[in-house]
Amino acid sequence: MRPVAVVAIGKTAFGAFPDRDLRSLAVEAGRKCLEDGRITPAQVEAFFLGNFAGPSFVGQNHLAPYVASGLDIEGVPATRVEAACASGGSAFFHAFSAVAAGLYDLVLVVGVEKMTSQPTPKVTEILASAGDLAGEVKAGATFPALFAMIARRHMYQYGTRREDLAAVAVKNHANGAKNPYAHMRKVITLEQALAGKPVADPLSVYDCSMISDGAAAVLLAPLERASAFTDKPVRVLGIAQTSDRVALDEKPDITTFPAIRKAAEKAYRMAGVGPADIEFAEVHDCFTIAEIIATEDLGFVRPGEGGPYCSQGCTARDGAKPVNASGGLKAKGHPVGATGAGQICDVVAQIRGQAGELQLERHSLGLAQNLGGSGATGVVTILSAV
Amino acid sequence: MRDPAAALSPGVVYTETVVYSAPEAYVNDAPYQIAIVTLDQGPRVTARILGERVSIGDRVSFAEYRQGVPYFRKRAD
Numbered sequence: 001m002r003p004v005a006v007v008a009i010g011k012t013a014f015g016a017f018p019d020r021d022l023r024s025l026a027v028e029a030g031r032k033c034l035e036d037g038r039i040t041p042a043q044v045e046a047f048f049l050g051n052f053a054g055p056s057f058v059g060q061n062h063l064a065p066y067v068a069s070g071l072d073i074e075g076v077p078a079t080r081v082e083a084a085c086a087s088g089g090s091a092f093f094h095a096f097s098a099v100a101a102g103l104y105d106l107v108l109v110v111g112v113e114k115m116t117s118q119p120t121p122k123v124t125e126i127l128a129s130a131g132d133l134a135g136e137v138k139a140g141a142t143f144p145a146l147f148a149m150i151a152r153r154h155m156y157q158y159g160t161r162r163e164d165l166a167a168v169a170v171k172n173h174a175n176g177a178k179n180p181y182a183h184m185r186k187v188i189t190l191e192q193a194l195a196g197k198p199v200a201d202p203l204s205v206y207d208c209s210m211i212s213d214g215a216a217a218v219l220l221a222p223l224e225r226a227s228a229f230t231d232k233p234v235r236v237l238g239i240a241q242t243s244d245r246v247a248l249d250e251k252p253d254i255t256t257f258p259a260i261r262k263a264a265e266k267a268y269r270m271a272g273v274g275p276a277d278i279e280f281a282e283v284h285d286c287f288t289i290a291e292i293i294a295t296e297d298l299g300f301v302r303p304g305e306g307g308p309y310c311s312q313g314c315t316a317r318d319g320a321k322p323v324n325a326s327g328g329l330k331a332k333g334h335p336v337g338a339t340g341a342g343q344i345c346d347v348v349a350q351i352r353g354q355a356g357e358l359q360l361e362r363h364s365l366g367l368a369q370n371l372g373g374s375g376a377t378g379v380v381t382i383l384s385a386v
Numbered sequence: 387m388r389d390p391a392a393a394l395s396p397g398v399v400y401t402e403t404v405v406y407s408a409p410e411a412y413v414n415d416a417p418y419q420i421a422i423v424t425l426d427q428g429p430r431v432t433a434r435i436l437g438e439r440v441s442i443g444d445r446v447s448f449a450e451y452r453q454g455v456p457y458f459r460k461r462a463d
Contacts, residue, residue: 120407121408121409121410121413122410124407124408124409124410125409125410125411128409135431135432136420136432137409138453138454138455139420139432139433139434139455139456140405140408140409140412140415140418140420140434140455141405141420141432142405142407142408142409144405144407145403145405145420148403148405149401149402149403149420149421149422150401152401152402152403152442153400153401153442156401156442156443197406198404198406198417199406199407200403200404200405200406200407201403201404201406202403203403247432248422248432249422249429249430249431249432250430254400254401254422
């Protein structure tokens with residue numbers, strides 16, 4: 001296996017864009033990425049598209065060549081990867097695998113989702129199709145409901161407080177307010193977060209990521225060729241994707257995501273680093289409880305300690321281990337298929353020192369964690385300066 | 387696989403939530419409570435709760451199936 005680098009990134013703003021369709025968003029992110037890497041579409045040797053539910057949200061299938069041809073990329077393998085909310089991270093994982101194996105040199109990943117053309121109950125229904133339709137979904141579980149049940153159990157087992165969940169929202173909104181690409185650029189107070197409209201008890205609107213449109217793109221190349229495309233290559237030091245059960249009621253303990261634990265273990269081993277070495281992380285806060293559990297599953301703290309870890313400020317911009325300095329899914333928005341690729345873009349921008357107002361002080365070793373559904377797919381990526 | 391028509395044993399609430407923002411098919415039911423119930427028989431099921439709201443640790447008994455969905459209610463004892 002040869003060393004692989006991220007040599008270019010590009011993304012659209014995340015938000016509600018009634019005048020933009022799926023393809024134009026994906027093409028915008030892809031073009032920006034190719035420009036960033038100073039390469040032409042003809043140089044791209046393979047294309048991976050991360051997309052969760054384009055066929056349901058906008059009715060379009062055969063999406064990978066559809067987007068690739070919009071970028072003038074033709075005559076190469078163009079493949080759509082679907083892994084629920086981890087579609088973007090999984091597409092990146094497969095692109096990495098192909099470059100590491102020596103199949104291709106230049107591989108482009110685009111993640112995209114166009115969600116806001118559907119009314120909220122329909123979006124809720126489409127998102128729920130990432131759960132077990134024959135069981136939990138049929139009984140009336142939505143994604144907020146699944147994570148609400150996870151939150152309830154975490155609170156019961158570990159004493160996690162409602163205020164700990166709210167602290168995640170307050171922190172991520174504060175971070176997102178500085179992010180020009182974020183869907184929601186609004187600072188909120190703890191009182192506001194606690195008084196939000198209920199979605200699924202104990203989660204309110206402030207505990208849930210937003211329904212958004214958007215796209216993000218990443219270009220991968222062998223490390224030995226990276227300097228041809230960028231002055232600041234970022235190495236993929238460790239990466240792993242793992243799977244777990246889809247139905248929540250089949251998991252022995254719903255307060256942890258084994259797919260993330262296993263992916264993290266493998267990624268740390270591959271990278272030769274441990275949780276304590278990671279300087280900052282972008283984690284999958286589709287709901288506030290998910291960020292709390294992510295900090296536990298990634299080994300930043302022990303099981304049950306994720307709530308106080310955030311409430312005490314350890315994961316703030318100026319804390320010991322900044323988590324979601326970008327604003328996270330909570331504030332940036334969560335265009336499902338774009339999210340994983342967007343996280344890689346955010347970590348790469350930090351490592352390059354090009355994160356603008358979001359720039360962190362310590363930024364040479366970062367981690368991205370992308371979760372699919374209620375935990376059936378986990379992707380963990382560790383990125384470092386070269 | 388359990389027989390989808392068979393009555394279920396009583397059980398204990400493993401976790402629960404009240405859903406306010408419902409999917410399209412259940413908009414008229416909201417707000418409604420769902421729970422993951424650990425059956426005395428062993429496995430867990432995701433169920434709807436009838437009547438009084440339940441909390442983690444509450445004993446619940448099987449009431450009926452409606453369109454394949456198990457409904458439970460809080461036990462009096």
